[in-house]
Amino acid sequence: MRIEKLGLDEGECALVAPGSNFFYLTGMDFVGVHERLFLLLVTKNDKPAIVAPELYENELDKWKGELYLWQDGEDPFDVVKDLLKERRTKKLLVEESAPAGIILPFMDVYDIEPLSRRIKDIRERKDAEEIEKIKKACSIVDMVFEELLDTEFEGKKESDIAKRIDERIFELGGKPSFETIVASGANGAEPHHTISGKIIERGNFVVMDYGAKVDGYCSDITRTVAVGEKKDKEIYDTVQEAQQKAFESVRKGITAESIDRTAREVIAKKGYGENFTHRTGHGLGIDVHEDPYITAGNKEALDEGMVFTIEPGIYIKGSLGIRIEDDVAIIDGKGKRLTGAERNLLVV
Amino acid sequence: MRIEKLGLDEGECALVAPGSNFFYLTGMDFVGVHERLFLLLVTKNDKPAIVAPELYENELDKWKGELYLWQDGEDPFDVVKDLLKERRTKKLLVEESAPAGIILPFMDVYDIEPLSRRIKDIRERKDAEEIEKIKKACSIVDMVFEELLDTEFEGKKESDIAKRIDERIFELGGKPSFETIVASGANGAEPHHTISGKIIERGNFVVMDYGAKVDGYCSDITRTVAVGEKKDKEIYDTVQEAQQKAFESVRKGITAESIDRTAREVIAKKGYGENFTHRTGHGLGIDVHEDPYITAGNKEALDEGMVFTIEPGIYIKGSLGIRIEDDVAIIDGKGKRLTGAERNLLVV
Numbered sequence: 001m002r003i004e005k006l007g008l009d010e011g012e013c014a015l016v017a018p019g020s021n022f023f024y025l026t027g028m029d030f031v032g033v034h035e036r037l038f039l040l041l042v043t044k045n046d047k048p049a050i051v052a053p054e055l056y057e058n059e060l061d062k063w064k065g066e067l068y069l070w071q072d073g074e075d076p077f078d079v080v081k082d083l084l085k086e087r088r089t090k091k092l093l094v095e096e097s098a099p100a101g102i103i104l105p106f107m108d109v110y111d112i113e114p115l116s117r118r119i120k121d122i123r124e125r126k127d128a129e130e131i132e133k134i135k136k137a138c139s140i141v142d143m144v145f146e147e148l149l150d151t152e153f154e155g156k157k158e159s160d161i162a163k164r165i166d167e168r169i170f171e172l173g174g175k176p177s178f179e180t181i182v183a184s185g186a187n188g189a190e191p192h193h194t195i196s197g198k199i200i201e202r203g204n205f206v207v208m209d210y211g212a213k214v215d216g217y218c219s220d221i222t223r224t225v226a227v228g229e230k231k232d233k234e235i236y237d238t239v240q241e242a243q244q245k246a247f248e249s250v251r252k253g254i255t256a257e258s259i260d261r262t263a264r265e266v267i268a269k270k271g272y273g274e275n276f277t278h279r280t281g282h283g284l285g286i287d288v289h290e291d292p293y294i295t296a297g298n299k300e301a302l303d304e305g306m307v308f309t310i311e312p313g314i315y316i317k318g319s320l321g322i323r324i325e326d327d328v329a330i331i332d333g334k335g336k337r338l339t340g341a342e343r344n345l346l347v348v
Numbered sequence: 349m350r351i352e353k354l355g356l357d358e359g360e361c362a363l364v365a366p367g368s369n370f371f372y373l374t375g376m377d378f379v380g381v382h383e384r385l386f387l388l389l390v391t392k393n394d395k396p397a398i399v400a401p402e403l404y405e406n407e408l409d410k411w412k413g414e415l416y417l418w419q420d421g422e423d424p425f426d427v428v429k430d431l432l433k434e435r436r437t438k439k440l441l442v443e444e445s446a447p448a449g450i451i452l453p454f455m456d457v458y459d460i461e462p463l464s465r466r467i468k469d470i471r472e473r474k475d476a477e478e479i480e481k482i483k484k485a486c487s488i489v490d491m492v493f494e495e496l497l498d499t500e501f502e503g504k505k506e507s508d509i510a511k512r513i514d515e516r517i518f519e520l521g522g523k524p525s526f527e528t529i530v531a532s533g534a535n536g537a538e539p540h541h542t543i544s545g546k547i548i549e550r551g552n553f554v555v556m557d558y559g560a561k562v563d564g565y566c567s568d569i570t571r572t573v574a575v576g577e578k579k580d581k582e583i584y585d586t587v588q589e590a591q592q593k594a595f596e597s598v599r600k601g602i603t604a605e606s607i608d609r610t611a612r613e614v615i616a617k618k619g620y621g622e623n624f625t626h627r628t629g630h631g632l633g634i635d636v637h638e639d640p641y642i643t644a645g646n647k648e649a650l651d652e653g654m655v656f657t658i659e660p661g662i663y664i665k666g667s668l669g670i671r672i673e674d675d676v677a678i679i680d681g682k683g684k685r686l687t688g689a690e691r692n693l694l695v696v
Contacts, residue, residue: 055539055626072627073645086549096449098443103463107455114452191403278403279420289383297421 137219174212201227221338222325250335479550485567522560536669550576597682
């Protein structure tokens, strides 16, 4: 059981709120439940316990640990306080992403430490079953891209293309793992543009960044296509070379920052260093952004089973954006692309 | 400026993460940004300050307070620590919904208190402009319901109806304020059912619970329709009476729990007390669930400008669910429905 991998000491109690860690540890998905107190408590020598609103009784049918249900009108913190006392808690381990409200009542009572350091190490290293799920999510986004190539882009709105992408993700059995980005022309240079009603024009590059979530695991892909003609192909080729070189550098033991540096050097050498304005990638799994982050300053050595994106880009304000992103796993010590859609520049 | 309404004392610093409080205080919407440190710091005697990833420079163009941008690879907590020292902070006020990671570095340095108590009082009382925005969101969900009545329900999937609802919300200029629920027959009795591929049958009740978000403000409506024939009309009428009575009880000064009790008494008198398994309502505004909660134990006196739902329901496991929900505001001391779609039982 994954809960045992946490390796807690006596006196430690991990508090886990619904979300991706909760799903990882229990296999149950209560993502988005945060308004009413809902907590998993894990200690070394006891059965794991869930404190949850009574409302969720049915969904918790299969839970094999202890279960404490509370009703509207009761104070659920009373239950948690009693449990912590019974279990002789000295230190709480808390997710940095959990709502601060969970720990506010305990700050003066217990030592509090981030849980993330403990869970990061186990979640980062995907087992074979997890990698299969990510592959399934990747095969959906590959298929969506291939189908998109039959689409007329010129004259369509960005939002039309995004709608098409989302519909096909649903039809293929997934759901979008984040808000689909379709950014044409100058919109491609805006790092937080998602979609707009802008009409896609001949000569535009169109950045499409989207993902699928299946069985609780995510994929995340970006492809950039040229509309009607190949302009600025040398910029595209620079991004592609950076992505390829960074990918080729992946192997067990390499540091995250080294992959980032490799991508960055290719782009800087062509004079676009200032135009690659974000990190090279991020881990991928239950969350679409998770450890390990492929970024400057991250000296973490990558290990077997880690899955992450490699997604360099060049952005020229007022003009264009180009990004190419694949999902990569370390399998048998080597980098393996899990997304396989065409990376050479395509004209649509 | 809303920031001044917080009424902070010297030595206090409010830390506000992107989300609805941030939007309320600054007018800027960075909902969903939580992976990189992004914080608003408010103190009594200084300009409010934002610490944000450099990535967001463009979006922060219009910000008139202090701005500290940090780059990937830097430790943004260093900036926050310096700011807190400069501003002679003694106590941090933190949102209970903010990520715990924001306060973990400061637990041993400063007193920490929930911010929610301070901001709740001001956010609950909507000004005229906010109520106009909520009305706009309500007019969309009313229109969607009216149009739905022309739809053939029998033989369609729940997901088909949900898709139709979502599409019309988008076309009318909003976006869904939460995941649309379409629950037919026995699915209506499952409190967390959203949608499924289940085919809607003659004789089913269909619970449709959906909302629109426009200009940052939400609506939230539920209507239940009968497919093909009026069965169990007396159960429907009980819910409707509970909703009506609860609505009629609304006025400035009444407690939240009293409205809940009124709805509950109508339903209990007809013998369905056990089948009304949730609170009567919740506040509504920038968040689709916010204060005031219309629930047992909430002795808060409701005040001018408060906006909340009234949504009693009856759920019979394995058989049916019925819920009727309106959005209600206290205007000139009295309750006023902001949603106006037909509440009498309709056969589709």
